[in-house]
Amino acid sequence: MPIFSAxxxxxxxxxxxxxxxxxxxxxxAPPPYTxxxxxxxxxxxxxxxxxPDSALPALEYAADHGVLGAQLKLARLYAKGGAVPKDETKxxxxxQHIADQYxxxxxxxxxxxxxxxxxxxxxQFYVDGIADMPLSPDPAYAVGLLRHAGAYFGNAxxxxxxxxxxxxxxxMEKNPTIAxxxxxxxxxxxxxxxxxxxxxxxxxxxxxxxxxxxxxALLMLARRNVRxxxxxxxxxxxxxxxxxxxxxxxxxxxxxxxxxxxGGARSTATAVSIPTAPAATRAVSAxxxxxxxxxxxxxxxxxxxxxxxAMGLSAGFGASESGMGGLQ
Numbered sequence: 001m002p003i004f005s006a007x008x009x010x011x012x013x014x015x016x017x018x019x020x021x022x023x024x025x026x027x028x029a030p031p032p033y034t035x036x037x038x039x040x041x042x043x044x045x046x047x048x049x050x051x052p053d054s055a056l057p058a059l060e061y062a063a064d065h066g067v068l069g070a071q072l073k074l075a076r077l078y079a080k081g082g083a084v085p086k087d088e089t090k091x092x093x094x095x096q097h098i099a100d101q102y103x104x105x106x107x108x109x110x111x112x113x114x115x116x117x118x119x120x121x122x123x124q125f126y127v128d129g130i131a132d133m134p135l136s137p138d139p140a141y142a143v144g145l146l147r148h149a150g151a152y153f154g155n156a157x158x159x160x161x162x163x164x165x166x167x168x169x170x171x172m173e174k175n176p177t178i179a180x181x182x183x184x185x186x187x188x189x190x191x192x193x194x195x196x197x198x199x200x201x202x203x204x205x206x207x208x209x210x211x212x213x214x215x216x217a218l219l220m221l222a223r224r225n226v227r228x229x230x231x232x233x234x235x236x237x238x239x240x241x242x243x244x245x246x247x248x249x250x251x252x253x254x255x256x257x258x259x260x261x262x263g264g265a266r267s268t269a270t271a272v273s274i275p276t277a278p279a280a281t282r283a284v285s286a287x288x289x290x291x292x293x294x295x296x297x298x299x300x301x302x303x304x305x306x307x308x309x310a311m312g313l314s315a316g317f318g319a320s321e322s323g324m325g326g327l328q
Contacts, residue, residue: 036065116153139171159186160194176207196222213254
């Protein structure tokens with residue numbers, strides 16, 4: 001497992017971007033805002049009012065002046081598209097700036113989840129690549145970024161994506177058992193995609209002991225939790241419906257009885273029985289162990305959760321908590 005340093009992440013990405021907020025702004029002359037936080041609030045309000053042309057200059061001004069909320073808002077907007085034209089290069093640059101500036105924050109920090117989101121997004125960009133940059137796919141490097149997001153910051157989306165990568169053997173050796181561990185962590189946080197994939201594994205007995213009622217219950221839970229606007233919605237609904245169609249009546253009844261116990265933050269783990277695989281466990285020597293330890297995660301078997309070193313450079317956070325309003 002890679003142990004990243006500031007120089008390593010900076011060297012890997014500097015060939016593609018300028019590591020300053022100004023490198024992604026299209027506005028040279030500062031608009032008449034009373035402060036960066038004021039610009040951020042105006043930008044958020046303009047987006048809510050359906051006025052992206054007014055919102056972007058305000059958000060860019062705030063981002064250029066160190067408001068993390070504005071940087072993240074712009075990264076999300078450009079990554080998704082719709083309200084603004086989709087631009088993966090700009091999204092990558094904003095996410096990378098966040099990762100480089102804030103990666104040293106403790107996992108208990110109020111902004112830790114936003115930094116984890118940035119690392120997760122960067123990891124997926126490295127899985128897929130970005131043709132316009134150009135950024136070539138690098139699944140092995142992507143796995144390191146996702147591990148940092150999932151192990152250190154506890155990001156559920158990163159844990160889910162790692163589980164899927166381990167299932168396919170993308171960027172690492174295929175290992176359904178380790179996949180199940182990562183998916184369980186995300187499923188316990190009510191991540192619908194992780195619940196669905198884990199449910200399919202339990203239904204088939206892939207990498208875990210076969211428990212069809214528990215697997216179907218997780219698919220039911222995923223079907224209930226998934227947002228219809230999610231990219232995962234279609235396949236989750238199809239998987240749920242397909243499994244229901246072939247399930248025996250008593251299995252469906254058992255699954256429905258299990259549902260109430262699977263709705264909590266920690267109860268999903270009770271559905272899973274993961275066989276031990278000592279060879280999958282890896283240790284970090286005292287010399288390698290970073291000063292910041294990974295967030296403690298529930299485990300049902302050995303997981304290669306070696307806590308990566310904090311990545312990036314320490315820096316001031318820019319805006320205060322008021323600069324994070326409007327983010328979810």
